[in-house]
Amino acid sequence: MEQGTARHPGRGPCASVEEVAPWTLSSGIHALFQLMRWSGLAIRDALTLKRGELQHHKAKASTVRVSHKPDRNWTPKAYKEHEIPIPAKLVKKLKAWKAKSDKSCNLLFPTSGCNPKLDSLDGSKACAERAKLDKDNFSLHKFRSTFATRCLWAGVNLRRIQQWLGHSDMESTMGYLKPARN
Numbered sequence: 001m002e003q004g005t006a007r008h009p010g011r012g013p014c015a016s017v018e019e020v021a022p023w024t025l026s027s028g029i030h031a032l033f034q035l036m037r038w039s040g041l042a043i044r045d046a047l048t049l050k051r052g053e054l055q056h057h058k059a060k061a062s063t064v065r066v067s068h069k070p071d072r073n074w075t076p077k078a079y080k081e082h083e084i085p086i087p088a089k090l091v092k093k094l095k096a097w098k099a100k101s102d103k104s105c106n107l108l109f110p111t112s113g114c115n116p117k118l119d120s121l122d123g124s125k126a127c128a129e130r131a132k133l134d135k136d137n138f139s140l141h142k143f144r145s146t147f148a149t150r151c152l153w154a155g156v157n158l159r160r161i162q163q164w165l166g167h168s169d170m171e172s173t174m175g176y177l178k179p180a181r182n
Contacts (some may be wrong), residue, residue, distance in 0.1 A: 001139070001167060002179045012068065023037040024030070027083075027096075027097060027100070028097060028101065028109060028141055029115075029123050029127070031093055031094060031096075031109075032046060032109050032117075032120060033096060033124070033127075033140075034049075034093050034094075035049075035086075035090065036140060036144070037143045037146055037147060037149075038086055038089075038090045038147065039064050039084045039086050039090070039147065039164075040084065040086055040143070040144050040147030040148055040151075040161075040164055040165055041064065041066065041084070041144075042058070042060065042077070042141075042165075042166070043121070043140045043141070044074060044116075045066050045076065045120065045166075046109070047107075047109055047113075047116035047117055047139070048069050048072045048074045048107065048116050049064065049107065049108045050069070050106045050107060050108065050111065051098060051106055051107070051108055052066060052097065052106070052117055053065040053066070053108075054082075054091075054094055054108065056095070056097070057093050061085040061086075062084065062085065062086050062087075062088065062091045062168060063083040063084060063085050063086060063089075064084050064086055065082075065083050066081060066166060068081060069083045071088060072116065076094065076166050077166035077168070078133050079167075080166060080168075082163055082164065082166060084164045090153035094108070102114070120140060121139065121140055124138060124139065124140050143176065144166070144176055146151070146160075148161050148165060148173065148176040148177055149176070149177050149178045152177055153180065158173065159171065
């Protein structure tokens with residue numbers, strides 16, 4: 001198994017979507033996990049994401065927009081709206097999910113009552129358990145750490161990572177980063 005998966009905490013990123021994905025119960029949860037892993041969105045940002053905030057551009061990078069949502073009583077971290085680039089494979093997955101999901105609700109991951117799906121942490125713990133991972137060491141927040149660390153390893157500027165995570169100070173961002181691989 002590669003370093004940095006959920007079974008090996010403390011050795012690089014700690015959330016492998018690929019390892020947990022087969023154990024998810026629905027394509028919606030799988031899409032949510034993928035979104036969090038490849039965008040670094042905090043769980044509340046991901047759960048309140050509206051359909052129109054997923055921007056697909058052929059000529060430039062596709063993005064996810066994190067914005068203020070007064071109808072959901074939600075404000076982004078540090079009260080700053082921002083955009084995060086996302087890979088084409090994630091865009092494809094989210095478009096497929098969007099096509100299947102309830103079009104009468106403007107949320108990308110709604111419950112049947114058009115509310116944010118707030119049981120996602122329980123769902124992630126159940127997935128970890130089914131995958132025979134330590135559920136106590138598996139949280140949705142680890143997807144943010146994985147995102148930030150992989151961006152750093154790919155050479156992305158720390159200030160850019162800070163901006164994408166929505167942090168107002170570098171110290172918060174540094175807490176998400178894991179040591180370099182050998």
